[in-house]
Amino acid sequence: MLQVMALAMLPVAGNFAGAVLAEMAPGSDRWRNRALHAAVGVVFAVVAVEIMPEALAVLEGWEIAGAFLLGGTAYLGVQWFTERRTTGTNRMWMIYLAVATDLFGDGLLIGAGTSVTASLGLVLAVGQVLADIPEGAASVLTFRANDIGRRNRLLLSASFAIPALIGAAMSYLTLRNQSDAAQTAALVATAGLFSVAAFEDIIVEAHEASDDTRASTVALLVGFALFVLVSAGLG
Numbered sequence: 659m660l661q662v663m664a665l666a667m668l669p670v671a672g673n674f675a676g677a678v679l680a681e682m683a684p685g686s687d688r689w690r691n692r693a694l695h696a697a698v699g700v701v702f703a704v705v706a707v708e709i710m711p712e713a714l715a716v717l718e719g720w721e722i723a724g725a726f727l728l729g730g731t732a733y734l735g736v737q738w739f740t741e742r743r744t745t746g747t748n749r750m751w752m753i754y755l756a757v758a759t760d761l762f763g764d765g766l767l768i769g770a771g772t773s774v775t776a777s778l779g780l781v782l783a784v785g786q787v788l789a790d791i792p793e794g795a796a797s798v799l800t801f802r803a804n805d806i807g808r809r810n811r812l813l814l815s816a817s818f819a820i821p822a823l824i825g826a827a828m829s830y831l832t833l834r835n836q837s838d839a840a841q842t843a844a845l846v847a848t849a850g851l852f853s854v855a856a857f858e859d860i861i862v863e864a865h866e867a868s869d870d871t872r873a874s875t876v877a878l879l880v881g882f883a884l885f886v887l888v889s890a891g892l893g
Contacts, residue, residue, distance in 0.1 A: 659830065662772050665783035666826035669764040670819045672787035673757070676794025677815035681808065690799035692877040694864035696792035699881025701760065701856040705849040707889050708767075708782070713849075716842040725843040729850025733759060737858065750804040753863050754814065756855035757797045758821045763848040764790070765825025770841050772826075773834035788888050792881060793860075794818075800863065 680693070713722050736755065764786045772779030794815060801811040833841045864874065 659827070661776065662769055662779065662826050662830045663823060665768050665772065665779050666765045666822045667819065668783040669761060669768075669786040669790045670822050673761065673790035673794035673797075673818050674815050676791035676796075677798040677812065679791070680795035680798035680802075681811070687803075690796060690803060691864050691874050693792045693796035693799060694860050695874045695877040696881035697796050698856045698861050698864070699878035699883075700788065700792060700885045701852045701860070702878075703882045703885035703889070704786075705852055707886055709845050709849045713842050713846045716838050717846070721839070721843060722846050725846035726850040726853075729847030730854040731850075732847070733851045733854040733858075737854075750800055750806075752859045753797055753800045756859040757793050758818060759851050759855045760793060761790070761818045762821035762825040763851050765822040765827075766829040766844060766848045769826040769829025769831075770833050770844055773830050773836075773841060788885055796860070 676693075680689070710722075713725075717725070736759070737752065764783075767782050767786065768779050771782040798811050798815060801814060806814070829844065833844055
């Protein structure tokens with residue numbers, strides 16, 4: 659369990675590193691727009707490269723569809739609850755929710771991977787570090803755009819450790835003695851969470867920025883490509 663918790667902190671460290679980098683960057687819509695697009699590109703890569711190929715090798719089509727729908731619907735439920743409880747800076751909190759969901763998903767991936775082998779958990783954890791750097795930067799730039807002070811911005815970034823640790827613990831304790839099909843279905847449900855968060859909140863926030871150009875799309879493509887290269891390098 660201690661190993662799982664330590665591995666789950668690697669994506670958190672990547673997210674916080676992105677937050678620190680954002681604190682040193684200009685507080686402009688351009689930087690925030692690019693960071694959000696890069697984050698979406700990484701999310702797409704996680705789903706397409708790490709999760710779905712494994713799912714297609716283990717699960718039937720209807721099982722993949724059901725697990726994906728379950729994960730996506732769960733995110734929509736949390737999104738609905740958050741929208742009813744927030745006002746004014748609602749979009750900022752939806753970005754916070756999207757990033758927290760991604761960190762929770764990272765924890766799920768790491769816990770499920772470690773339940774199979776410790777080495778798989780390590781590969782997944784290191785691979786997620788790259789995914790979370792642009793997300794950490796984008797979240798801080800969004801907080802800054804909503805006039806949140808630096809101390810509170812960093813505290814909010816540090817709080818992302820909570821969903822990552824919860825996801826890792828839940829996944830490891832629940833799945834370590836389960837079948838390959840159950841473990842893979844949990845990963846597909848995580849993909850549903852990732853995908854809805856990316857489409858419904860992260861990319862919407864990015865397109866609301868005044869400096870949305872073709873360079874934004876390039877940032878998305880670069881985020882996807884970098885994650886694929888890192889994933890391939892880790893085997």
